[in-house]
Amino acid sequence: MEVIYEMRYKYLDVAKGITLLFVLMAHGCGFPFGLGSYCTAYFMALFFLISGYNQKNVELNRTCIDRRIKKIVFPYFTYNLLIYFIYAVWEGFEDIQDAWLAVKGIFYSSYCLYYPINTENNVFFYCIENNATWFLTAFFCSNIVFLFYMKYCKRVSCKIITILLFLVLTQILYYCPIFLPWNIDKAFIGAAFMIAGHEMKEKNIINIRNRWHKILWTILSVILYIFLVNINPGINLATREYGRFGGISAWIYFVIGVVGSLLCIWGSEIISRIPLLGRMLAELGREALAVMAMHLILYRIFDKMFLSKIFFEYGSIYYWGIAVLRILSVCMVIIGVVHGVQSIRKGRTKKINMG
Secondary structure (H helix, E strand, O other): OHHHHHHHHHHHHHHHHHHHHHHHHHHHOOOHHHOHHHHHOOHHHHHHHHHHHHOOOOOOOHHHHHHHHHHHHHHHHHHHHHHHHHHHHHOOOOOHHHHHHHHHHHHHOOOEOEOOOOOOOOOEOOOOOOHHHHHHHHHHHHHHHHHHHHHHOOOHHHHHHHHHHHHHHHHHHHOOOEOOHHHHHHHHHHHHHHHHHHHHHHHOOOOOOOHHHHHHHHHHHHHHHHHHHHHOOOEEHHHOEEOOOHHHHHHHHHHHHHHHHHHHHHHHHHHOOOHHHHHHHHHHHHOHHHHHHHHHHHHHHHHHHHHOOOOOOOOOHHHHHHHHHHHHHHHHHHHHHHHHHHHHHHHHHHHHHHO
């Protein structure tokens, strides 16, 4: 049974690894050949969708909520505390007000206060390179909404109505003049993606057995994805931007997120069979939480140490060489530290059990 589990689910880690690379590129160096929109339009949706796919035996009780607090909320504050300390030592705050604003940003956990972001005299909370940690609080709130869905929605009609309701609520919240704390305004679209992932598992949609059916669905999905991304650009879930059509774009974004995630997962099934590449991407996907949270502050350190007095023309071979080195360095440092901490914990646990 263990072998079957690894064969079935390794490609999901690979999908997260590939998508996380797109996140690192989007925040660090951009994309060649004009591929940016196609690589970024779906990428946050995939993490919600795969989480829903992997959910099992969930109930709306204190145990499930406590488990999510331990796995999401505790890491959120831990990573932000670490980033705060690194920033304070490495960069330093101009005054006590800047230091206090960073603390308020950690607890409010949203990109800024007023929507849209270009509002005059807006208050920007993420000022210590902790921008990417927004995903953790959005993920937690989406998980809580998803737990209610799992408890009360059993019939097919109820499930369909719930997804439609969540998209309507997302559309309404798009017009909210402020960004809600803890990214509550993104909780319903995140939960909708989780529901989509869970239903894909229930209906076995991802694992299409017939080869020709899968090829046909892949071709149709690619065509649909390219078409929708082209007519609905400008997606950025972190800043509540779902595309060019305002709140209505939330509906298009949902389709883009689901179709894009499916294409990534189907591609990952193939890549996961490539020994070295598959293992590396799967490892990156397994540590997605840490890499997502810490990569921006490490980018800043890398740039200050190695690139502060060097300029490369965008698109040159040197530019992309440095970009690859930067991404690999950051990933290796984060994964290495995570594995080191895990080894220490295992050692302590072993000593306690032996004692």
